[in-house]
Amino acid sequence: MIRTMKKLAWLFCAALIVLTATVPTAAEPEKRLRTASFDGVEVSYLDEGAGDALPVVFIHGWACTGDFWRFQTSVLRDRYRVIALDLPGFGQSDKPHDRPYTLQFFARAVKAVIDHAGVKRPVLAGHSMGYGVAVQFLADYPGEARGVCNADGAFFWLPDDPGAVPPWEAEMKGLSDGLAGPDRENLVLWFINATFYGRTPEDLRKEITGVMASADPYAANSSMAEFIRRENWVRRSFSVPSLAVYSKIPELPAETEQKLRETFPDLTYVEWTDTGHFLMMEQPDRFNGLLVKFLEGMDT
Template sequence: MATTNERLAESGREAALADDYGLTAEPSWREVDWPRHLRRAQLGAVTVNFVALGDARAEAMPVVFVHGLSGQWQNWLENLPFAALSRRVAAPDLPGFGRSPLPAGGELSIPFYASVVARLCDHLGFERYVVCGNSMGGLIAAQLALDQPQRVRGLVLVSPAGVSSATVRALPVVVAGSAIRLVGVYGRRFHGAVARRPRARALGLGLVAKHPERLAPDLAFEGLIKGAGKPGFEPALRATLGYDLRDRLGEIEAPALVVWGADDRVIPVRDAEVWKSRLRRCELVILPDTGHVAQLERPRTFNRLLASFLEQVDTGA
């Protein structure tokens, strides 16, 4: 019988051979009545905008999705409807991003963001849960697993920050984040034209996605461009750069699935081996011809990997 890692890797290889880049996952996010699922919560002194869906009666482990720098909950548009078929799911706009206001004082940190996600899970009644994070969101997820080891039962990390971003080799993160921010400002003014033109998408999102011109225009805007240019960008960038959890990764007890694009231009794929070697229980899948946002670039592949991992968490395998 194939090992878990072999099954996950084979799933990734099959999907890559089918070349599913940019193909919409099922069920389609375009068929969801998103306003019906949007919520706001007052979590102490912090106001958080979030989306929540799924059957409250489902016994499967809930999942909370955490976006990265210059992101918003829509970074998970292609994944939320799929995950919600079998469980409760939620995705917040972190303070300073999306429609969540920047906290008073404007100071942000990775532990603060982890505490916000934990408080949101309290608000939703998630006693135990899986955390899925991309980029900065992956670093937040790892911090939360350290802070709440009895509650975080699994980690899904998509190109997580925390290795190169903890050293002086952080320039690609800064450049990519700044580029997305500028695209967001431009996109709010001319978003229709930018989204419709493949060359404009390639120019604005080329550091983030491997083939932005192959992403659907509405997904490029809703999932990437729309979340940029928010007041949390600079303080969150400062909070991420230099924050080093590498020596603590071995303390994380929860199993982890790490997914990385082989052509990630924001956080180098070589960082994946650090996560693989330092986490106690880690499955690593590297997707070929994929950039920094695998969950949006190859949602069908990603959702299959996610489903396989969540099944293991649900059964305690």
């Protein structure tokens, strides 16, 4: 059972790519939090920076919050309009239990925040599952984003062999069912630890574990179950530029860059060998340098 759960956790943290302590920081000004709404759901978001500057919308991953992007927003706000939302079900946003947490639902939340903030054609930055939300936004709202930054994004591509699809789906469903099962607490903790790849600093491990392990169970379980649905992962291509930064681990498939390039032909692809899954928190200066260079190419 442990071996199976370990494999399934790696599937999300790495092969999914295929198919409470606080970190010490310098004193910061009070954050500007705002609230957008859609279909009776309130979405909390941070909104800072110059109003007419290039907007960047940061989308967090599964069971996380927008604060996981603080090492980017606190720096980029001096030059860009930075927006970091808590997706519905997480952080300070509403957590309804009367609907599924689909990628389409999350994309609508992003759209509501963008409209409420009054920005046009932002760059989307998505970590882990947040990358999937960004891709869904591009599909649902063509022309309304000018680029995508992918921070160790989780995504699927379906097996080419039709006969391999049912076993693939069964394996993915095993992870989802496990996270909703009687051993959920232990599996969630194991799952979170697996994302560190043995590289994440201890202070960040404590913070990340505290946030993710305490996430709303309904939202966490539903979003995972919906995320792995095969219909979300039809092959499609977008013309906007993309920056992808991945943590290189043995489980990272060799064809990751190729598959990403099929979705984003205008792709800048980078692999790091010394970070865990939360690379934008672990090495913020290095990550911010890549992100700013990417943004400068669109800052017109």
